[in-house]
Amino acid sequence: MKRVIFMNKIESTFKNSLGQTYEPFKTADLESLEIERVAPKVKTMPTTGTKRVDDIQEVIKRTGLKDGMTISFHHHLREGDYVFNQVMTEIKNMGFKDLTLAPSSLTNVMNDMVVECVKAGVITSITSSGMRGSLGEFVSSGQMENPVILRSHGNRARAIECGEIKIDVAFLAVPCSDDYGNANAVNGKAVFGSLGYARVDAQYADKVVLITDTICGYPNTPISIPQTQVDFVVKVEEIGNPDKIGAGATRFTKDPKELKIAEMVNNVIVNSEYFKDGFSFQTGTGGAALAVTRYLRNSMIANNVKASFALGGITRPTVDLLEEGLIDTIVDVQDFDKGAALGMAENAKQQEIDASFYAGPHNKGAVVNKLDVVILSALEIDTNFNVNVMTGSDGVLRGAIGGHQDAANAKLTIISAPLVRGRLATIVNELTTVVTPGESIDVVVTEIGIAINPARQDLMEQFKNNPSIPVFTMAELQARAEKIVGVPEPIEYTDKVVAYVEYRDGSLIDVVKQVKE
């Protein structure tokens, strides 16, 4: 049985980053707690001090970085990021050991460097939202001693706020900054829009280094990261290629099956009680999810319905809806393409927020709590509606939690996924890894029809006898998938845990084990 944690059979050797035995995941319905926040140690600036440092090696020295410390980066530049590799090259060359790497996520462009640093003992612990490609394979093959900790974007904010992640030095790429550290991501050469993830690091890290290719006159506005949180500013040649922000998971689909799913997702939204003036939504990324925005636009116009806000992970089609007046406000933690990034500079109603505001489960209320409709993707869904977005059907790490667990809080959480992908079933009896619990999921949409969580009898009523929305049980969908691709060979694992999958409240929802060769 793979899902030990989710079944509440937790092992006492499973320890969180504070060395405490993990609490097993209990419920997505989080109770109110009293949390003692932590705060950084601040080296104060004398009146006449300067923050400009000539190069990355020099700034690493100035931060006081030591073996065993925790360093962070953000992933807003995604596959166009140049800063991670520049900084890690210096750190590796300077001979640091035993560091914890705690970025907001890891993109493919960072993989080889991380593997190299792990092999050299420079990095010995990792926490991230995602892990793909060569790094995913490396970790899944058991070559790291310490299990990776996988956290959602909201959970990372929570872990930083309570000290489970204590960032000693944050290295933050910014498209522009003045010489005193006022930075934003809407002006400069490599504009990426929202600095949502990075803002949490800037607030909580002891030492904050901004790395930019564009120094502006003082004071640089708008101010996404304020001078009061910044120790050093370093100018480099280039921080990244903004054309590659949209690479990977954010391409537009032309696949007829994906379009069919998108259309059905839109039918579900439009026929639900939530589709009314002032509703809110998050469409996210992934081929089908992006196409939903196009269908939704037409439905909104046809029904004269306007949205109060769109949330996310923002793409250009959503910004277009804002400009058309179909959305009142975009609440923006991250921009998934250059078009969305550029939108923020032009429209004050594209409001930047930080990761805690987006999804933090232990603050005074994140915006995901206010969300009506979310469309999320899945690598696998089981018949209890549990979702895997982290490992492939071969058990290897090749995904990211992102905001999945967090946004699944919405009143109507829709998983859009094809029944099968190639020769692999998407709807399965048993997941390789549980990431988001089935109790969060309301509807699963496939190309042949939908399944409704039995806990949502109200939705059953709303969608019955609607010819545009064929309703199945999950068992029926699973059987259909199995009929197409058959039953796969079970994956064989060793006993070694290679990754902990935390739920957004810091409990343990699953572990990923080493795949047998």
Next chain:
Amino acid sequence: MKRVIFMNKIESTFKNSLGQTYEPFKTADLESLEIERVAPKVKTMPTTGTKRVDDIQEVIKRTGLKDGMTISFHHHLREGDYVFNQVMTEIKNMGFKDLTLAPSSLTNVMNDMVVECVKAGVITSITSSGMRGSLGEFVSSGQMENPVILRSHGNRARAIECGEIKIDVAFLAVPCSDDYGNANAVNGKAVFGSLGYARVDAQYADKVVLITDTICGYPNTPISIPQTQVDFVVKVEEIGNPDKIGAGATRFTKDPKELKIAEMVNNVIVNSEYFKDGFSFQTGTGGAALAVTRYLRNSMIANNVKASFALGGITRPTVDLLEEGLIDTIVDVQDFDKGAALGMAENAKQQEIDASFYAGPHNKGAVVNKLDVVILSALEIDTNFNVNVMTGSDGVLRGAIGGHQDAANAKLTIISAPLVRGRLATIVNELTTVVTPGESIDVVVTEIGIAINPARQDLMEQFKNNPSIPVFTMAELQARAEKIVGVPEPIEYTDKVVAYVEYRDGSLIDVVKQVKE
């Protein structure tokens, strides 16, 4: 000898708010320190929770306020504030005792209520930036057991950041908020522009209550105070009268003497090395200071000089310069009139900042560190350039530190003041109270001419042989003042300390003693 502290003769009974013997003031040239920040205790919001509470009495109960706790308010609405009295009436009626009152400052409209609450034992400790009128007289007459602690705006931010002020419950008036606590002060009925002081309270208080007369649709943008920091939202009939923000210290002068001083201040600025393209300035309030902005405007146009930023305490004439293109950015912690407040809604270059960003001495660099020219007012200046803005010549509390100590960090700090006011000398041999140390002051401007701090030989060079800038020594100016009004009777004090005057780093620069009847 009155100035015991400033002369480094500190008494061990002088204790700061943490109960530690005060460090005596040493220097305005603050060294770099490592500071452990504190953080609030956060009651997390369950997914479906609500923040709306019907009335003030109910919200006081919900905050868990207890005897002995610390409560805070802001003074952005100045003499137009309705919220302080509404909240304190309920707190008094509910029978709370032994509270510490820690507002950003106290305006006259709050005075009678504070006196009443002190007499009733509801309030037993006060920290504030200022204290005037009936409250100043009450405290100066020795009727409070605990000395009041007087802090500059930057020092208050510092004290909150390090836990010297621990706010249990903040009651914050906002002109608009959505039902989840996203608030700003640029929309609504009682618009006051920047929420700069309140933002520090929202970040550090355990419980944050927003009090508004305008509930907006969710999400309310721009976001000055974010939902993640807010526990409760209460709607009242009216939070204040924005027409009275400008009352008091911010009127425009027609006094020929004040205009003469303003013209001379402008001559000093324009003839200094700092007056060049990209310079920065803070003019502040007070009759002459406001008029400076008008003269400066003409000089900027005539010399084709534009400012990079203006700082402060902002008034409408400064916003007009922004709109004319004579200033690139306004860095705005507080708006001193309705016109300035309304400006923020219209121009993204009128950038809201919080009090720590403005003036915090123990962060990673406040904007006052970047300031070229500041014009400050004074109740008294002594021949060593020390300045009193806190007590009258009768020794009674009737002023406010405001940002005086903080902004005096500028490269060219100008005190503008008449030689005498009525029958009282402004330039004196000995101050009733030292607030800002002479080492921070570069030039004193009066209606007959200026005095230059002997430490600034460079300025002596810049202003010599300039017929528009007659230069005197402070002794000469003092003698001229004395010749006009004579030597006043010395004030008689008891031994009772009624107020501690902290320097911006939390050291003690002076004490105010009870005035003998």
